[in-house]
Amino acid sequence: MLDAQTLGEVLRALNSRGFSARRSRGARRVFEGPLKLSRGTVPVRLVVEDWEFLDYPRIQLLDRPSFLPELLPHVTADGDFCYLRPESLVLDRFNPVGAILLCIAEARDVLDGLVRNPAKQAKDIQDEFLAYWAINQRWTWKLLVGTVDDGASQAPVFRLKRDEQQLRVASTSSDEVRALASSIGYPTVEDSSSYFRILRSTVYPAAPAKNLPATVKELFAYFKTWDPALNRELQVFLEHDKDYLGFKGLMLAIETPAGWLGVSFKFDELVRQGYRRKPAHFKNWLHNAGGRTEITRIVVEDVSPKFVHSRNLMFRDLTDKKITLVGCGAIGGFLAKALSGMGAGRGRRGALMLHDPGTIGPENVGRHYLGMNSWGLPKAEAMADDLRRQFPGIVVESKVGAVSLNQKLLMTDLLIDATGKEAVSEMLNHYRLAANRTVPPFLFVSVRGNGEAVQALWTDDRRYACFRCLRRPPGPHYFQDRFKLLNASPIEGFKGCQAFTPYAVSAPMSAAALATDMVADWLKGNVSPRFRTRAMERADVNQVKNKDLEPIAGCPACQAR
Structure with a gap:
């Protein structure tokens, strides 16, 4: 907030540096004065509109002395000088005088550096070239x-x-x-x-x-x-x-x-x-x-899709990959959006295939990517339609109904099981192990308990654990968790004759993020560690180490083959 005392302090500090106040209105204050560089003085206008300092004070060049380069980086068509990148520096709202003087000093140093260093001037213009291309002309489109x-x-x-x-x-x-x-x-x-x-x-x-x-x-x-x-x-x-x-x-x-x-x-x-x-x-x-x-x-x-999907990546995207996502529920909804953002469904052979038997109901929307506008629609179809609207031209196929075991299911580059249903995961794991052909990697991802943790397992090689290896083999502790994670049994909710596990919307988002990170590592060429757990803060869980997990002796799924 701007009060009389603060304004007085600012005026005195700026006056001592050759700045004088100009006509102002409300909290918007305008000052004009010199930026003293090594080769001369540049007259500037200082405009302070945001006294919370969320936005930096504006500095405009009022004149272009002969020692300034004709083409000057960081200067817009109306003379605004971009002396600080957005959010590169936090100004102290409790010290308005210091914040303003810091901005003046920063502008002086940046401008002086450009004057003294032609190589830096050229490099800055090159880095920001697209921002300058259309300025200083009568009209543009x-x-x-x-x-x-x-x-x-x-x-x-x-x-x-x-x-x-x-x-x-x-x-x-x-x-x-x-x-x-x-x-x-x-x-x-x-x-x-x-x-x-x-x-x-x-x-x-x-x-x-x-x-x-x-x-x-x-x-x-x-x-x-x-x-x-x-x-x-x-x-x-x-x-x-x-x-x-x-x-x-x-x-x-x-x-x-x-x-x-x-x-x-x-x-x-x-x-x-x-x-x-x-x-x-x-x-x-x-x-x-x-x-x-x-x-x-x-x-x-x-x-273009190439730009949209690769701009924020430091590795190749999912263009030309066929990705199969089984489960478009809480986890799968967020994951489908993330995969699309990474380029799934793009390219000459790329496609994103969505499988889910369910429909969107009011019980889903509290933690699902989709909202009430999709109420009553099949999850797979609703997600596919939403992705096509967000990413025009994307190839998304949807299949409503339980996932079926057939050769077409394996005609993909990656299969992701986001159902969180162990029976489905066991079936897919069995099908992968029993296939008499080269199979793609499978990624299993789930929310554990009431959202205390999320886990994911990548299976791509017989040297590492299959999904069934996460359970104990026949013996004294048969079918117990190989790694005890939860210290308390999950709380269940009931609706009619159906039971469900309540957890916050952040849990499926966290699971989708974990799976997305593993897909990114796959694109980078190294998906290790293949077994990963992320626990929520203050969760009552045991620590489980992330690692490439070896098969468990006696596993009825992979060790019997």
Whole structure:
């Protein structure tokens, strides 16, 4: 909160550093003053709106002295200087003066470092290149880029419309675009005769010597400096492709290691008509009189499945994998969402197959991923429909009914049992061991007791335990837990003639997280430890070590074979 005493302290501290107050309103306070750098002074405006300091005070450059680089990283089109990454520093709300002075010092140091170190300036611009690409021009527009086939030289542009709103999407997959439109609520999809020419570069976009290109001539010069191979590809296209002169302008989409860049410019209509069948002459015109043609640098947002599912991963995703999930209940619902987020159901052969015999009832929604809007629907089908809405184009198959033992069940890359029902797990374990063919790995995951712990077992090799190895073999302690985890019997609830085990919504989420982590380790190439337990804080359980578990002697499932 801003009070008179706090404001007085801030004013005195800023006045001593050359800042003076400007017209303000309410809690929003504006000050102007100098940032004193090693090579001179930069006048700035300091705006403090949030006195809780959840948001950093804004600092704007009021002037650009000659010693500042023409192209300056961390500066937006309206002059805001991004001197701190969001949440990189916690400001002390109990010390407003210190918090504000710290921000001023941080801005000064960052700006001074860029002035003194041209290499850092260039590197920062390269790292943040996409944020700068469209600033400082009269107008701009956004293009969404979906899947573009490898090797494709062009991608058609679709227009998505909803009332007065519209989006442009470039993609070589019309089905993906229509699925995207349906998912985000755009009922109309118009095919377009226009297209983006696709170019590709393996080189990170370079920081230009001065400003970003604003004309065709500057664009050619920038491409030549950034990536000569990219420039040659563009020049060959302009010289030999007659088709592009059938349009009133040229639109380019460039795929780079930093992301997509877009550029467009209109043709002079008389020149275009004159050189309609002479692209080489038109290219020469662009390098001469046509070089003054203004370009528009386009904001491009990648919405392709490849980007969506791999952006947050430091390993390959589940694209092109066939994943079978048995059980779409409390655990399976959260797990199906996680698997989809990791790319399950994507790629030429990828698919996510969901099995569950049950329907969603009011007794489920308290701890299920799905809500009351799915009441009465089969769990597998409801989950599949929800995932298709969230991830347009995903391949999800659903089977309502008990899982059946057949060869098709094993036609997968990974089978996950999230039923939490030991009888189902025993059956699947038996089928895996009895199969007369190479079988995929099986992952069993469950909530233990009333949610005190969650456990998972990965089975992929006869050298390690099967699911039945978690129980004692025939003998004095037959069928008891191999590793005693719970110190108290679970509390059961009853509804009519049905019993259920109550546990909090966090328990299936924790189980799904454990299973997701094991799938991630599989993708990384090392799923060890194959047997894992995670216990909740303050739970009355025994410690069970995570490890690659050996088969238990006398196991009736795996040792008898």
